[in-house]
Amino acid sequence: MRTPSETFPxxxxxxxxxxxxxxxxxxxxxxxRDKRARVVAELPDWQALRDAGSAIKADVMAGLDSYLLQFxxxxxxxxxxxxxxxxxxxxCQIVADVARRHDAKEVVKVKSLTTDEIELNAMxxxxxxxALETDFAELxxxxxxxxSSHILVPAIHRNRTEIRDLFKNTIAPxxxxxxxxxxxxxxxxxxxxxxxxxxVGVSGANFGVAETxxxxxxxxxxxxxxxxxxxxxxxxxxxxxxxVPTFADLEVFLQLxxxxxxxxxxxxxxxxxxxxxDGDGPQELHVVLLDNGRTRVLKDEIGRQALxxxxxxxxxxxxxxxxxxxxxxxxxxxxxxxxxxxxxQLIGIENAPTLPFASSLCGACYDACxxxxxxxxxxLHLREQAVQATSKPGERLAMRAxxxxxxxxxRMRVAQRVARQLQRPLIKSGMIRRLPPPFSAWTRTRDxxxxxxxxxxxxxxxxxxxxT
Amino acid sequence: xRIGLFATCVADTMFPDAARxxxxxxxxxxxxxxxxxxxxxxxxxxxxxxxxxxxxxxAEHFLATFGxxxxxxxxSSSCVGAIRELYPQLLRIGxxxxxxxxxxxxxxxxxxxxxxxxxxxxxRVTYHPTCHSLRVTRIGDAPLRLxxxxxxLELVELPDATECCGFGGTFSIKNADTSSAILADKCSAxxxxxxxxxxxxxxxxxxxxxGGLSRRGDRVQAIHIAEILASR
Numbered sequence: 237m238r239t240p241s242e243t244f245p246x247x248x249x250x251x252x253x254x255x256x257x258x259x260x261x262x263x264x265x266x267x268x269r270d271k272r273a274r275v276v277a278e279l280p281d282w283q284a285l286r287d288a289g290s291a292i293k294a295d296v297m298a299g300l301d302s303y304l305l306q307f308x309x310x311x312x313x314x315x316x317x318x319x320x321x322x323x324x325x326x327x328c329q330i331v332a333d334v335a336r337r338h339d340a341k342e343v344v345k346v347k348s349l350t351t352d353e354i355e356l357n358a359m360x361x362x363x364x365x366x367a368l369e370t371d372f373a374e375l376x377x378x379x380x381x382x383x384s385s386h387i388l389v390p391a392i393h394r395n396r397t398e399i400r401d402l403f404k405n406t407i408a409p410x411x412x413x414x415x416x417x418x419x420x421x422x423x424x425x426x427x428x429x430x431x432x433x434x435x436v437g438v439s440g441a442n443f444g445v446a447e448t449x450x451x452x453x454x455x456x457x458x459x460x461x462x463x464x465x466x467x468x469x470x471x472x473x474x475x476x477x478x479x480v481p482t483f484a485d486l487e488v489f490l491q492l493x494x495x496x497x498x499x500x501x502x503x504x505x506x507x508x509x510x511x512x513x514d515g516d517g518p519q520e521l522h523v524v525l526l527d528n529g530r531t532r533v534l535k536d537e538i539g540r541q542a543l544x545x546x547x548x549x550x551x552x553x554x555x556x557x558x559x560x561x562x563x564x565x566x567x568x569x570x571x572x573x574x575x576x577x578x579x580x581q582l583i584g585i586e587n588a589p590t591l592p593f594a595s596s597l598c599g600a601c602y603d604a605c606x607x608x609x610x611x612x613x614x615x616l617h618l619r620e621q622a623v624q625a626t627s628k629p630g631e632r633l634a635m636r637a638x639x640x641x642x643x644x645x646x647r648m649r650v651a652q653r654v655a656r657q658l659q660r661p662l663i664k665s666g667m668i669r670r671l672p673p674p675f676s677a678w679t680r681t682r683d684x685x686x687x688x689x690x691x692x693x694x695x696x697x698x699x700x701x702x703x704t
Numbered sequence: 705x706r707i708g709l710f711a712t713c714v715a716d717t718m719f720p721d722a723a724r725x726x727x728x729x730x731x732x733x734x735x736x737x738x739x740x741x742x743x744x745x746x747x748x749x750x751x752x753x754x755x756x757x758x759x760x761x762x763a764e765h766f767l768a769t770f771g772x773x774x775x776x777x778x779x780s781s782s783c784v785g786a787i788r789e790l791y792p793q794l795l796r797i798g799x800x801x802x803x804x805x806x807x808x809x810x811x812x813x814x815x816x817x818x819x820x821x822x823x824x825x826x827x828r829v830t831y832h833p834t835c836h837s838l839r840v841t842r843i844g845d846a847p848l849r850l851x852x853x854x855x856x857l858e859l860v861e862l863p864d865a866t867e868c869c870g871f872g873g874t875f876s877i878k879n880a881d882t883s884s885a886i887l888a889d890k891c892s893a894x895x896x897x898x899x900x901x902x903x904x905x906x907x908x909x910x911x912x913x914x915g916g917l918s919r920r921g922d923r924v925q926a927i928h929i930a931e932i933l934a935s936r
Contacts, residue, residue, distance in 0.1 A: 249881045258885075556868040560885040594879060596872025596886070597752060599839030616790075619754030635750060639758035642713065642745040643765055652717055667918050677880035682887070682915035685718050692711045692720035696727070697741040 237324060237353050237528065237583055240567025244590040247565040248557075257393050257562055264392045265552070265559040271499025272550060272604075279495070288488045290608040293544035296446075296479050297534060303446040303479050304525065310449030314511020316521040321473075324354030327524050331356060331438060331471050332363045334522055338469055340365065340435040346453055346460035347371030348440030349387060349547055350475050350526060352569040353582075356438070367438065368430055370459040372423050379406045385563030385571065387549040388497050393562050427459060437463040437518065441474045442546065443489060444523075447482045450510040451523070454493060454503045461507050470518035475526050477534075477543040489546060492606035496548035529582040538617045542578045544607045551601035551611060557594055566591065573601035577614040585618060586625045592618035649694055655687045662686075706736045708773035710766075710805070712783045712907070713745035715928070719779070719907040722928035726779045726808050729821055729934050733812075740769045748786035751794060753874045763791050771801050775815065779930045781807040781905050785840030807837065807905055808930055813846035819853055825935045826856030830899035832890070832913065834906040835868050847905055847929055854932060860897045864889070871912035887916045894924055903929045 240247070251257060276282050296303055308318045321327035335343055343360065345351065345367050357367040357378075369378040373391040377383060380402050384390035391399070400414035408422035439460065443452040451472050453460050464470055480486060494503040512521050534540050552558045552572030563571030568579040568588070576595055580588040592615050595601075601611040623632075641647045662668045667683035670676070678684060707730055711723035727737045747762030766787065770776045778784050784807045792798050812818045831851060837843045851859055870876065870886030890913060894902045902917070902924055904910050914926030 245879050245881065248879060252881050252885050556870065556886045557879075557882055561882055590878075592754075593875065594882075596835070596868050596870060596875045596883070598835035598868035598872070600835070600866075600868070603839055613793075616752060616754070619752070620756050621754075623754035632755075635753065635755045635758050639747075639750055639755070639762065642747070643761045645742045645744050648713065648744045655717075667915075674877060677877045678915070680880065681884035681919060682912065683918040684915055685911055687717050688720045690720065691716045692723035693716050693739055693741065693743060695720065696724070696739040 238355065238568055239583055239587050240579075240591070242567065244565060244567075244594040247567055248561040248594070251561045251565045256395070258560065260393055260395050261559055261562050264389065268389075268499055269553045272496060272553065275495045275499050275501055278501075279491075285488060285492055286606055286608050289492050289546075289606055290544065292480060292485050292488060293607050294541075296481065297477070297540055297543060300476065300479070300534065303481060304476060307444055307446040307449060307479055308525070310445075310447065311511060311523055312449075314449045316449065316511045316523050319522060319524045321524050321526045321528070323528050324356075324526075325359070327354050327473055327526050327528070328356050328359035330522070330524050331473070332360055332365060334469065334471050335360070335365050335436050336363065338435045340469075342366045342368055342430070342434060343436040343438045343471075344368050344370050344431055344434040344463045344467060345374075346437070346439035346463045347374050347390075347455065348438070348473065349569055350440040350473050351438065352384060354473070354526065354528060356473070368427075368434075370427050370431070370463055371455070372420065372457060372459070375423055375427070376402060379403075383564075384569060386552060387547050387571070387574075388552075389549075393564070427462075431459075431462040431466050434463075434467040436469045436471065437467040439464055439470065439472045441472050441478055442493070443486060444474050444479050445481075445483050445486065446479050448510055450483060450508055452486060453507045454490070454505070455507075456498060456504045458505050461505050464507055464509065465517045468518055469520040469522075471522040471524065473524045473526055475528070476530050493546055493548050496550040496604070496606040533578075533581045536581065536617075539577070539581050539614055541609045542574065542581055542614060544609050545574050545578065546607060548606055550604040550606065554600040554604045556596060556598055556600070566594065573611045573615075574609070577609075577611055577618060580618055580622070585621045589622040589626045592622055645693070649691065652687055652691050652694075656689070659686050705774045706738060708770045708776045709737050709739045710743055710746075710770060710776050710778040710783070711739070712778050712780045714783075714907040714911070715779050718911065719928055722779045722907060722930045725928070725930035725934035726777060729808070729812070729930065730777060732821070733816065733818060738773070742769050746783045746786050748783055748790070749873050751786060751790050756794060759794060763794050766791075767795075767799055767801065770805070771799065773801065774804065775811065776801060776805040777808055777811045778805070779808050779905070779928060780907060781810070781834055781837035781841045781843060782908060784810075785836040789840055807841055807843060808933075809847040809850050809905055810837075810841060810843040813849055814843070819849045821850065821853070821933050823853075823933045823935050824855040825932045827900045828858045828860060828898065829901045829903055829932065830860045830862045830894060830897040831865070831929075832862055832869065832894070832902055832904045832909065833865055834904050834909045837905050838866060843905070850933055851903070851929070854935075857932070860899050862897055862902075863893045865893075867893075869909045869912050871909050873908070876912060883912075884916075887912055891916045891920055891922070895922060899924060901925050901927050901932075903927050903932055905929050
């Protein structure tokens with residue numbers, strides 16, 4: 237899995253410096269946010285649905301060991317081959333082996349975060365196999381050697397003129413217009429032939445039904461369905477947390493997901509398939525059950541709720557941080573608030589210690605989450621782990637000193653007096669304009685209100701003060 | 705009612721007028737307001753920054769100082785949120801005073817059923833609902849109800865009001881660039897209202913908003929809601 241190569245503040249500073257990105261992101265997240273709010277407000281039982289989604293996921297996590305075995309058994313009974321993969325490398329190897337056995341030089345892919353997580357495309361390329369992204373936005377990124385910045389709309393940081401220019405240089409030399417319909421038609425013409433030629437399709441899954449062995453993919457374009465129905469062989473890579481106990485449970489999630497993600501009442505293309513069926517669709521189905529750090533997340537009582545995520549991306553769109561920095565600042569295929577709690581848990585807090593701090597703790601993500609993941613709570617939990625895993629002696633000392641000073645009112649008053657003395661030369665017309673590091677981070681863009689001449693408690697209780 | 709006034713370290717140090725105004729409002733309503741001399745800080749910054757162990761003595765100190773009051777009122781929803789929502793996790797035990805700890809406007813509207821405090825404030829005012837008042841303590845429109853009853857006050861709606869101001873405690877330093885980008889949009893929204901004053905229930909957010917407006921050379925003042933509600 238991709239590991240952030242720089243800290244969040246460093247990456248964010250770079251991304252914030254791109255005005256085109258800021259504008260695109262602001263427009264796109266704003267539009268989806270408003271759409272979502274409208275369709276969520278329509279449902280009188282939305283909170284009950286969230287409760288149900290949360291309860292089902294909690295039940296799955298509590299009984300995951302038996303649900304997985306039930307799922308495997310149901311899949312095998314339906315004619316599928318089940319593989320277990322401890323990590324991304326094992327999962328990629330399984331896909332490569334299947335492709336090689338069928339002599340496939342190219343596989344067609346459904347948009348899948350899980351395959352991005354395990355960097356399947358790069359791994360297949362090492363085996364001489366091209367993995368073709370067929371989701372419109374993923375195709376754009378693939379053609380440009382770029383990577384996703386949003387769970388649901390991966391090319392959210394690109395506008396249509398940029399896409400027209402890219403297509404002109406790659407798949408459609410004659411394209412002139414940047415009209416969305418023209419752009420989509422160019423991609424369609426390019427992809428159709430590839431769908432028909434492909435011997436192997438690759439997908440992830442939004443849900444796996446333990447009871448029946450059914451896999452479910454939810455998408456908007458229909459290209460995913462091309463991949464899961466046209467090639468004679470299909471490999472589906474499923475994170476072990478994606479299970480729901482029964483077919484009826486899908487009812488809850490297929491209401492929660494489209495309204496939370498695209499702001500649609502119903503999802504356009506919902507594909508469900510159970511094993512193989514004679515003369516209909518792929519005749520060989522491989523299901524790869526992927527761990528890749530998930531059982532470690534499961535061990536953490538507070539952190540494990542991150543596994544409840546159904547990848548709707550509602551938390552990204554409402555996040556004041558994500559909507560300014562975009563997804564690349566998070567350095568992971570899982571950006572935004574959910575990424576800030578999922579990535580450090582999947583790859584280890586020591587490999588992403590700044591991500592849990594990439595939040596103002598405004599709580600908008602928690603309110604938007606369709607399965608009620610208490611993201612702020614998990615952020616605090618992970619911040620504690622990050623503090624323990626990293627060495628920041630200066631910060632630790634300052635925090636301890638402040639903790640000591642704030643433990644007694646008399647000490648706090650001394651601290652206030654000291655601050656009053658120190659700030660004196662810094663005040664200009666009632667405000668502090670410049671401070672030394674690390675507080676210069678504040679005064680670079682903001683003035684600071686000074687410490688008052690006398691504290692409220694000190695003044696209010698002045699008559700009680702006795703010399704000690 | 706015997707009310708313990710928890711000034712909070714931010715208001716005590718930087719917004720003493722807001723804490724004083726809180727006492728004034730409650731006393732005018734006929735309550736006994738006590739300002740315990742030993743009070744300090746709720747420990748929210750420590751809890752929010754990953755220093756849980758350092759926060760523990762502060763939480764214990766809060767309980768020792770305020771445990772005996774009928775109600776505790778503070779001019780801050782984020783400190784109240786930390787006390788109500790985070791203390792039970794931190795201390796691994798509840799305490800009856802946690803539920804009786806409220807932010808001023810929440811206490812007035814939801815606790816006392818008071819929506820008119822007899823204030824007068826002849827200014828054009830816009831209200832920024834702080835994140836913790838909306839999504840942690842969930843005080844709803846309590847501050848707006850109070851502001852609507854202030855004589856002479858012209859309330860103007862803030863665009864994208866429920867968006868964060870970008871403060872976030874140590875976030876404002878650790879992620880200063882992102883914090884400032886969020887703040888820039890908040891300041892622009894405030895400017896677009898043509899208000900003279902932007903008010904809120906949290907001193908910490910007003911520190912951020914006021915600091916941003918001041919740096920932009922703006923004439924809009926960031927003023928705590930308690931000061932408006934105590935004006936006559």
